[in-house]
Amino acid sequence: GAGGTYATASGGNAMSALIAPHELGHSLGGLNDEYDYYQRGVPGGTYTGPEPDSIHHTLLTEHEMKAQKKKWWRWLGERSEAGGVIGRYEGGLYFSKGVWRPSRHSMMKTLGYYYDQVARERMTERISAKVNLVQAHTPTDAPVGDDRVLWVETMHPASHRLSIAWTVDGKTAGKGSNLDLAGLHLKKGTHTVKVTVTDPTDFVRDPAIRTSPALTQGRTWSVNTSLKTPSATMPVDFSSSTPTGKPVGAESVVYVETTHPARFAPKVHWELDGRRVRGGDRDIDLGRFRLSAGTHTLVARVGSNSRVWTVDAERPTVAYALSKAAESRVRAGHTSEFVFDGPFTMRLTGTDDRPGVVISEFRVDGDGWFNYFGWPTDSSAPWLFTADGTVIDGLTYGKLGKGRHTIEYRATDPSGNIGKPQRFIVTLR
Helix, strand or coil, X not given: CEECCCEECCCCXXXXXXXXXXXXXXXCCCCCCCCCECCCCCXXXXXXXXXXXXXXCECCCHHHHHHHCXXXXXXXXXXXXXXXXXCCEEEECCXXXXXXXXXXXXXXXXXXXXXXXXXXXXXXXXXXXXXCCEEEECCCCCCECCCCEEEEEECCCCCCCCEEEEEECCEEEEECCEEEHHHHCCCXXXXXXXXXXXXXCCCCCCHHHHCCCCCEEEEEEEXXXXXXXXXXXXXXXXXEECCCCCCEECCCEEEEEECCCCCCCCCCEEEECCEEECCCCCEEEHHHHCCCCCEEEEEEEECCEEEEEEEECCCCEEEEEECCCCEEEECCCCCEEXXXXXXXXXXXXXXXXXXXXCEEEEEECCCCCEECCCECCECCCXXXXXXXXXXXXXXXXXXXXXXXXXXXEEEECCCCCECCCEEEEEEEC
């Protein structure tokens, strides 16, 4: 793969789907490699330059980062999404010494792991900057009367809601997608109405990023109480929504948008498995219902119209298959334990009650979740564990080390449901 102006990845290998987001880290995120080598198998030497411009490399100590409020000081000590904790790990920028990175291994160092929080914050900023939080709104190019409803249509993340806040002449006036001016009983004259839309994602901690146009956008209207809105008939209907043609996950935020009559905001009613439930004015967070396993039906109604979604609350499962062990037993708590006298293989097979790709992952001794892609040279071959690992093209795979280890495994289905992690124990003698 390559990550210059455009991110590219060749498709004919087991790791292609992991190479692509790494290269996007370069081309879209402006992230650097965290490799401690330039040529595989050859240590990179010692970095002797100044403080790197890279947001995820530094010469500073953890104390200096906190004291100076620089680099990844806001994330220090957090459990890393790529395993371990966010701290200070030597090596990066193709050097093995003299420069430090936030995590022992993240996507920018080792394919298969997640972005750590430092890289993820940057990617969130850059991806968000490619779209508009505010997708449509009441026109702002001319004053409006106080007898109408102002509205905005926003982006709709699948995992959480955006914050939408309205002010009139600088004072809080409401929340949500619509503001009914008639209900505010404004004093005669002109007023300034502003809406601010913010993405509250916890992927971001830097206030400068949070308040940037990538994550915070606003619109402003001039309201003149002497103006009257012309009468117009507009049918009440849906204008867009979360796609209904495929299941949504049990923790998804489902949304709808409606038409926009000038003098009232259509009311959306939600039903879950035939029972009326409360949602937001234009969305509903399914996660708060803690749905039981299986299939559920979600319905949104506005006027005489409705939209229906199938909710997939059945979590995927993973089966593991190991090569023949020297010993095996089932411990208390129904945890299987295996003993191997040498190298062994592990195959993970994810399954779901619906068609589509199921992504399997595993982690060793509580480290970061690692994408199971088969074996680097053959996606149909199982993962090979050895005491010292297997060197392929200068990189080491499957290094387990002798002794007792806990291997956890889980899967994610096409609807975004993540299965409950299971585990087994291996001892490599």
